[in-house]
Amino acid sequence: MDYVETKYFTFGNPPDELTLKSGVKLGPITLAYETYGTLNADQSNAILIFHALTGDAHAAGYHPDAKSPGWWDAMIGPGRAFDTNKYFMICANVIGSCKGSTGPSSTDPKTNKPYGLSFPVVTIEDMTVAQKYLIDHLGIKKLFACAGGSMGGLMALKWAVLFPEAAQSVILIATNYRHTAQQIALHEVARQAIMSDPDWQGGDYYGKSLPARGMAVSRMIGHITYMSEKSMDAKFGRKLIAKEKLGYDFSHDFEVENYLKYRGDSFVQRFDANSYLYLSKALDYFDLAEDGDITAVLKNVKAKVLIITFTSDWLYPSYQSKQMVKAFKANDVEVSFVELDTDYGHDSFLVEIESQSKLVRHFLDNVGKDGN
Amino acid sequence: MENAIRPDHKMILEIVEHGSRVLDLGCGDGELLSLLKTKKSCRVTGIEISEEAIFKCLERGVTVSQGDIDSGLTDYSDKRFDYVVLNESLQEVLNPERVILEACRVGKKVIVGIPNFCNISARLQVFFKGRVPVTKWLPYKWYNTPNIRFLSLKDFRYFCQDKGIEILKERALNQDKEIFVRTNLFAFVGIFLLKKD
Numbered sequence: 001m002d003y004v005e006t007k008y009f010t011f012g013n014p015p016d017e018l019t020l021k022s023g024v025k026l027g028p029i030t031l032a033y034e035t036y037g038t039l040n041a042d043q044s045n046a047i048l049i050f051h052a053l054t055g056d057a058h059a060a061g062y063h064p065d066a067k068s069p070g071w072w073d074a075m076i077g078p079g080r081a082f083d084t085n086k087y088f089m090i091c092a093n094v095i096g097s098c099k100g101s102t103g104p105s106s107t108d109p110k111t112n113k114p115y116g117l118s119f120p121v122v123t124i125e126d127m128t129v130a131q132k133y134l135i136d137h138l139g140i141k142k143l144f145a146c147a148g149g150s151m152g153g154l155m156a157l158k159w160a161v162l163f164p165e166a167a168q169s170v171i172l173i174a175t176n177y178r179h180t181a182q183q184i185a186l187h188e189v190a191r192q193a194i195m196s197d198p199d200w201q202g203g204d205y206y207g208k209s210l211p212a213r214g215m216a217v218s219r220m221i222g223h224i225t226y227m228s229e230k231s232m233d234a235k236f237g238r239k240l241i242a243k244e245k246l247g248y249d250f251s252h253d254f255e256v257e258n259y260l261k262y263r264g265d266s267f268v269q270r271f272d273a274n275s276y277l278y279l280s281k282a283l284d285y286f287d288l289a290e291d292g293d294i295t296a297v298l299k300n301v302k303a304k305v306l307i308i309t310f311t312s313d314w315l316y317p318s319y320q321s322k323q324m325v326k327a328f329k330a331n332d333v334e335v336s337f338v339e340l341d342t343d344y345g346h347d348s349f350l351v352e353i354e355s356q357s358k359l360v361r362h363f364l365d366n367v368g369k370d371g372n
Numbered sequence: 373m374e375n376a377i378r379p380d381h382k383m384i385l386e387i388v389e390h391g392s393r394v395l396d397l398g399c400g401d402g403e404l405l406s407l408l409k410t411k412k413s414c415r416v417t418g419i420e421i422s423e424e425a426i427f428k429c430l431e432r433g434v435t436v437s438q439g440d441i442d443s444g445l446t447d448y449s450d451k452r453f454d455y456v457v458l459n460e461s462l463q464e465v466l467n468p469e470r471v472i473l474e475a476c477r478v479g480k481k482v483i484v485g486i487p488n489f490c491n492i493s494a495r496l497q498v499f500f501k502g503r504v505p506v507t508k509w510l511p512y513k514w515y516n517t518p519n520i521r522f523l524s525l526k527d528f529r530y531f532c533q534d535k536g537i538e539i540l541k542e543r544a545l546n547q548d549k550e551i552f553v554r555t556n557l558f559a560f561v562g563i564f565l566l567k568k569d
Contacts, residue, residue, distance in 0.1 A: 306430075325437060326447045334417075337437040338426050358427050366433035 004061035004070070006032050006100055011133045018130065024120040028109070031134050032057045032100025033092035036076060037084035039140070046140045047082060047364075048131065049091040050148030050155040053279050054222075054271050056099035059091035060084075074353040081357035087144060087364075092134050094127040094155075096279050098272035101130075105206065105272040117203035122278060124151070124286045128158040132166070145364060147171035149349035150316065151279070154286050157324075160301045161288065169304040169367040171360060174313050174349045176320040177294055177327075178287040183315065186225055187280040190218035194273045203274050211273045216264030218276060223263050228312035228345035232256060294327040301328065305335040306363045308356060310348035336363065379548045380459060380485050381407055383563045387483060387541065388412055392454035395419070397441045397475060398461025402429035409434065419445075441474075442466045448478040459485035459563075463519040469535070476537060476568035484564045488544075490524035492557050508547075509560040525555055525562040532566060541565035 010030045012018045017027030034057045039046060049059050049072065060076035062069050076082040076089055093101040096119070104119035111118075135143065146167050148156040153175025160170045176183070194200055197214030205211055227235075236256035240246070243253060252258050288297050305328055309318040318339045328335040340355050342348040349356070377385070381404050388394060392414045396405050399418025402425075408414040418436040420426055429436040437447075442465050456479030458471065463486060465471050475482045487509050488494075494505035504514045512519065523531075525544065532539050544551050544559035551558055 329447045330449070334435050335437070336426075336430060336435050337439075338423065339438050341423060355423070355427075359430055362427070362430035362433075366430070369433055
């Protein structure tokens with residue numbers, strides 16, 4: 001088996017820094033990215049995948065010595081929905097993250113110390129624009145498709161609006177065109193959990209003890225929002241952990257408690273607390289319709305669109321995507337919409353592979369086939 | 373290899389002009405839309421409720437949205453389509469009146485295909501057997517039929533008259549052949565071309 005490797009692309013060296021939406025300049029910027037498959041001679045088979053909040057560039061295949069493959073490996077590979085025998089797949093880590101791209105845990109070249117909270121606030125637009133630099137660098141003028149779920153979906157949508165000439169098709173999964181009050185509220189609880197941990201120290205914890213309790217709690221909240229009541233009940237029910245009966249104390253009784261603790265604790269090891277603050281804020285700032293109504297914003301979109309939602313996803317419920325569908329239709333954009341019947345909640349986009357694969361494969365098969 | 377085109381689809385293909393914009397309500401697996409797209413270069417889209425059928429639509433390259441046509445066509449502005457098709461779906465909706473009026477609102481013309489519940493074979497079964505009819509075109513029993521609206525071609529004509537809908541054309545099929553006389557008695561399927569300004 002061939003291993004995949006993470007590559008790095010750096011741009012925005014002073015004085016050519018990237019001007020962010022906030023007006024602040026950021027540079028140099030490094031993006032970690034991976035590619036799978038082969039770019040064809042006329043550079044027309046490239047598909048850009050955008051990852052979700054805590055995701056990374058490692059979407060498919062195995063790194064040497066790794067036990068598990070990339071986060072969307074079931075969807076990307078030879079003969080899979082995103083067929084690497086046909087398509088050149090690209091996935092890059094977003095700016096603000098901690099998975100190889102420039103973010104708050106990166107070293108600020110001006111101070112030679114981690115940015116911490118001096119890292120500028122980035123938006124979904126900034127993250128998307130940064131990836132356009134990578135696509136230009138790879139010599140690709142027009143993507144065959146761009147696709148993403150959750151935060152990745154917001155970026156794919158933003159790409160279609162910002163660069164209407166640079167994508168033939170767009171796949172939006174379990175996503176929305178603006179973050180709603182409930183979505184913002186849930187993120188705010190997660191942020192407060194981190195910031196109220198004494199070890200957070202105003203974001204200046206690098207090289208010291210990590211805000212582990214806050215991170216764990218924020219991840220617990222996250223995990224609850226990614227599942228559905230039904231999937232949690234199926235997975236844990238009221239099962240007790242190694243106990244015959246209730247303990248009548250505040251140690252853990254239930255399996256679900258243990259699961260959340262495990263998820264929370266392991267998150268501290270794999271993600272940076274400040275990155276979580278920055279990226280969740282970027283999501284909350286996202287409102288594609290801020291300059292007017294959503295129909296007007298989508299008027300320049302030229303790509304063919306596929307929108308997928310999941311019945312049990314209460315974090316990004318289907319009605320939000322249906323509003324997008326309506327706005328696309330009003331603009332004569334060719335849009336297909338499916339609400340898949342699943343029990344896995346928001347996480348469905350990562351685990352409901354069979355139905356998604358059918359949809360994505362058939363959709364891609366017909367991109368560019370007719371003038372429709 | 374191309375499968376033979378269904379006779380009702382053939383009639384609809386004859387009605388729709390080249391390059392028209394067509395919306396199919398309850399488009400099923402997209403067979404008709406796919407024909408309209410390839411044979412008539414139409415710009416097509418469908419609405420369908422079944423997930424499995426939608427997979428097939430996408431496989432055929434037919435643009436489709438999952439939705440329930442009973443809940444209206446609020447996604448579309450007035451007269452957006454040259455044709456709105458309601459073929460073999462009207463008898464399954466809860467509120468046919470609203471669905472047809474919505475179709476007339478978003479379509480310049482509307483094509484409705486309905487099974488004739490009062491063709492002679494059904495009438496004879498009711499009369500002689502005293503049972504709810506089961507025919508080749510209506511193969512279901514009373515307890516498992518998806519059809520919840522039972523009407524004849526004549527009923528439909530009266531409906532259009534009541535609602536101020538103009539019938540521009542009416543064609544009828546018995547088995548696979550077009551028939552021209554006593555259609556309400558002999559037709560299994562009627563295809564209507566409607567218009568309402």
